[in-house]
Amino acid sequence: MQVTWVEHAEYDEVMIHPLYRPLLRSGLALGARRWLATLQRQCQSLAILMSSSIPADDSTAAIMPAGRRSMLKLAQRMTENFCAGVCASSAREWSKLGGGVNIGEDVRVMTRQSVADPGEPPGVVLSAATAVWLPVSPQRLFDFLRDEQQRSQWDILSNGGPMQEMAHIAKGQNAGNAVSLLRASVSILALHFHYFRFVLCIKAANANQSSMLILQETCTDASSSLVVYAPVDIPAMHLVMNGGDSAYVALLPSGFAILPDGGSGGLKPQDGSLLTVAFQILVNSQPTAKLTVESVETVNNLISCTVQKIKAALNCEA
Secondary structure: OOOOOOOOOOOOHHHOOHHHHHHHHHOOOOOHHHHHHHHHHHHHHHHHHHOOOOOOOOOOOOOOHHHHHHHHHHHHHHHHHHHHHHOOOOOOOOEEOOOOOOOOOOOEEEEEEEOOOOOOOOEEEEEEEEEEEEOOOHHHHHHHHHOHHHHHHOOHHHOOOOEEEEEEEEOOOOOOOEEEEEEEOHHHHHHHHHHHOOOOOOOOOOOOOOOOEEEEEEEEOOOOEEEEEEEEOHHHHHHHHOOOOHHHOOOOOEEEEEEEOOOOOOOOOOOOEEEEEEEEEEEEOOOOOOOOHHHHHHHHHHHHHHHHHHHHHOOOOO
């Protein structure tokens, strides 16, 4: 079967951030190659999700197929919510975060009220995002961010502690398309409470056992990559891994989107990357509460620190 796909796009370049103009000019941002690559990846993902026997490795062999399918559905919802959380619209417009950002990034924020959604914690949710150019290839950047062994180099919640991959489910032929369950050290939970003042109901069997898990999905194709993650509590993940309904697991995803910079068509290994860093944070458990200066400063510091750590780890601070 032959498919003919013709794309026509018209945009006002003045309205486009200078970082993204080369990407749009190259045709990578809106061209058919991007959509075909994304469709191919999505078809592979859906084929696995709808399969009667979801592939398992040593880390997931003990999880029943229904549990693996439930994990994939939860990860799919997590990634969809991440994308929705960083996309502006006429109803949800971004505002520029002023002051305190000393590394050159334009941090944009928006808030929303989460009410009566079983898939999210109730309260005021602050979404914050920034985009930066890095002089490293998209593949190298993607491999770095998805590697749990290197996570402590950029994830402030790790506090320099180790991360262990407890479960891994492949979602296609590319090894970069997968869902993982990561276990963090106990010290991360204390930092998580202190830094965001989250209210989490997490129980651990003993002091040596992790009190927080991180669900992560990584997606990649020829046009772009995503690394999306969210902290989840142990009882909720036990329910999911036993085949329970994942729709009632509350999470707020954060993560990264990686695009080629379009400088030379995105085809050379030395091409740079456009990295979007985005966080969604519950700043108050009351949906009617007002956004505080402290909350804005917290997310400002979080994004600035994360970008700085990534730049340092990849030797591109200059």
